[in-house]
Amino acid sequence: MSNVAAALIRSVRFRAEREADWRALEHIVTKAEKRGLQSLTFQEAQSLATLYRQAMASLSTAREISLDNALLQYLEALCARAYLAVYAPQQQLGGLMSRLFLTGMPGAARRLLPLILIAYLILALGAAVGYLLFQDDPTWYNTIVPGGLAGDRGLNATREQLMSAIYSGGDAGSGDLAAFASVLFSHNTRIAIFIFSLGVLICVPSAVLTFYNGMILGAFVALHADRGLLTDILAWLSIHGITELSAVVIACAGGLHLGQAILFPGDMRRRDALRYNARDAVKLAILAGVMLTAAAGLEAFGRQWIQDPAIRASVGIAIGLAWLTWLAFAGRKEGRAR
Amino acid sequence: MSPRPADTRRLLTDFIPPEGVPIRFTIAGLGARMVAQMTDILITVAALIAIMAALFFSDLLPLNGLLIVGALLFFAIRAPYYTLSEILMNGQTPGKRLSGLRVISADGRTLSAHAVTVRNLMKEMEIFIPGTLLLAGSDLDGWTTAMLLVWITILLAVPLMNRKRQRLGDMTAGTYVVNLPTPVLLPDLADDPAADRNHTFLPHHLDHYGRYELQTLEALLQVDAGALTKTARKIHERNLQKVAATIAKRIGYHRRLTEDEAESFLLAFYRTQRGYLENRKLFGDAREDKFHRDSPTD
Numbered sequence: 001m002s003n004v005a006a007a008l009i010r011s012v013r014f015r016a017e018r019e020a021d022w023r024a025l026e027h028i029v030t031k032a033e034k035r036g037l038q039s040l041t042f043q044e045a046q047s048l049a050t051l052y053r054q055a056m057a058s059l060s061t062a063r064e065i066s067l068d069n070a071l072l073q074y075l076e077a078l079c080a081r082a083y084l085a086v087y088a089p090q091q092q093l094g095g096l097m098s099r100l101f102l103t104g105m106p107g108a109a110r111r112l113l114p115l116i117l118i119a120y121l122i123l124a125l126g127a128a129v130g131y132l133l134f135q136d137d138p139t140w141y142n143t144i145v146p147g148g149l150a151g152d153r154g155l156n157a158t159r160e161q162l163m164s165a166i167y168s169g170g171d172a173g174s175g176d177l178a179a180f181a182s183v184l185f186s187h188n189t190r191i192a193i194f195i196f197s198l199g200v201l202i203c204v205p206s207a208v209l210t211f212y213n214g215m216i217l218g219a220f221v222a223l224h225a226d227r228g229l230l231t232d233i234l235a236w237l238s239i240h241g242i243t244e245l246s247a248v249v250i251a252c253a254g255g256l257h258l259g260q261a262i263l264f265p266g267d268m269r270r271r272d273a274l275r276y277n278a279r280d281a282v283k284l285a286i287l288a289g290v291m292l293t294a295a296a297g298l299e300a301f302g303r304q305w306i307q308d309p310a311i312r313a314s315v316g317i318a319i320g321l322a323w324l325t326w327l328a329f330a331g332r333k334e335g336r337a338r
Numbered sequence: 339m340s341p342r343p344a345d346t347r348r349l350l351t352d353f354i355p356p357e358g359v360p361i362r363f364t365i366a367g368l369g370a371r372m373v374a375q376m377t378d379i380l381i382t383v384a385a386l387i388a389i390m391a392a393l394f395f396s397d398l399l400p401l402n403g404l405l406i407v408g409a410l411l412f413f414a415i416r417a418p419y420y421t422l423s424e425i426l427m428n429g430q431t432p433g434k435r436l437s438g439l440r441v442i443s444a445d446g447r448t449l450s451a452h453a454v455t456v457r458n459l460m461k462e463m464e465i466f467i468p469g470t471l472l473l474a475g476s477d478l479d480g481w482t483t484a485m486l487l488v489w490i491t492i493l494l495a496v497p498l499m500n501r502k503r504q505r506l507g508d509m510t511a512g513t514y515v516v517n518l519p520t521p522v523l524l525p526d527l528a529d530d531p532a533a534d535r536n537h538t539f540l541p542h543h544l545d546h547y548g549r550y551e552l553q554t555l556e557a558l559l560q561v562d563a564g565a566l567t568k569t570a571r572k573i574h575e576r577n578l579q580k581v582a583a584t585i586a587k588r589i590g591y592h593r594r595l596t597e598d599e600a601e602s603f604l605l606a607f608y609r610t611q612r613g614y615l616e617n618r619k620l621f622g623d624a625r626e627d628k629f630h631r632d633s634p635t636d
Contacts, residue, residue, distance in 0.1 A: 009613035010620075012529045019523075026521055033428075056357045065620065067612050069553040070524035070560060077519035080361050084440065084518075087355065087448045088428045096425065096451055197463055275512055282456055 011066035018058055022075070025051035025082055032085045052082045100286070103331030108283035110327070112253050115260075119252035122207055123245065126214020127221070134222035144219045159227040188213075188244050189292055192251040196285050199255020200274070202262050206255035213248060235309035238316030240298040246323065247291035254284035291323070350502065350514060355446045363442065363516035365503050370437040371515060377433030382416045389415075409470065416466065420458040425451050434515075444512040453511040460507025464493040524560050528609040536599070537606040543589040544614040548625035552615060555581070555608050559601075578604060 008016075028048050032040055040048065059075040066072065109116065133140040191213055198205035217237075224233035258274065258281050265273035298319070306312050348365040355361060390408050423431045429441040429449050441457070443449045468486045497503045502514055558581060563571055582600035585591075585607060595603055615625055
């Protein structure tokens, strides 16, 4: 074996020939990590790609030919760092947001339009059932509407009490911002979160909760109709309700889309189908969040400032149409990219 | 079989970047993740307190309104904080940067904004929203509290249950949290051919050991004796002598070693043994450890 001792062994030569390149890569990667990729000069950015591929090839070779642990550990770590630098997320925040609002959310809403329509249908069915049940026997109201939600607008409320609730703006006095916050944390937000996330359980909880939400709505409207306040309550509801109920419906559609992945995974594993469907479902969840925030703003500010039922209704409908226009037309040209 | 290094269990072996060469990241430990999480929570709470104090002293709001706005703000600060910092800081929040952690995409590609959003929204669902309800909701009945506690406990236990330490959010987003490795290049012990002039080894000397023993010897020889304290150096020298004597006995080395040539003997042996094993490996005879003769593939 004396000839082995006389010459440099293969893995030593391998390392000696490439060490300078690795050091150069390490230098560039450190710079990119500390100051961001945009701080690299053109030369550096160019050599980052080349050196990275060379280092990966070296790692692959070294694993085969070298038993030098120092070298292997170094190359493993260097390649990992370089990989993270080369494949760093390169979105700009502004671009990300505008893409989300211009193509992401409207696109997802358009792709899942059937589900959204189904969710609307579920809500409408629930409302119809709630309304009819109330007409059949008003005591259903106490069963359907949870006590905390009804507040002083229970079954025994007089027409005057209901009137004052509609036209006082409810919880004024605690400050507009606080009212906004409390409205945002109200019943519907919690419901929307549950409706969305429980959709994973094969759609059932989403549909049931949406239906139930519709029933509450129906019974609530029926109570006011019974006291001869039908137009007033519709105007009162429409200013924020069109936005808010649509948000619940969209959350429901997102939940249904998740459940769809579990029910009908197609050729994929259920896990992968869920991950795939989550791309659009999450966009709907964010959309629902945006709409709920807007609805809370409308409820806390708009409903107190605007007292006339006709204006309330037209503002509500106008905002509803604005949502519709945005979702229907934004980013159509950019096409199918997800 | 040979003992394995302690962290091979936590090694991510199936992570393949587009170049097709697997990179072995180590999965982040739960301790490091806790530290990162605590740091992030501290930062968000500090931001919250600063804003709340500003609101409080500016007298814009009544006190009860302030509490509700605080709860809202906490969410409004926290959710974007995690998502944006992971997108903009390349898979790290400040807490993760502190404890050297990193989020990577399981498919080996760029970590997408979608994945980051999903894993952080799921974090809200898993821990923060039930946690906030539990801490802030004084009007909860016993059942709801118990349910929330069970929910949090189960979801905290999920990362303990799987080998890759994924939260539910990591699973749905397809991400791992890994340790950021530090590249340190130690000197090559075999690059000085003059070192083993005094020692020559014959092929039958070199058939005893395998990769594992070689790399253990390398770890011992890589110790920088200059950086040790006096007592530690003495121990190190004694170790070298002991190892040299053991190896000489095992391989049947023909010459008796004097005390001060232990290190040069080991260096020479390391170099020759490595050249020999690497050669064997090239010819398809990879020797994993000293039991290589017993294994059927040999």
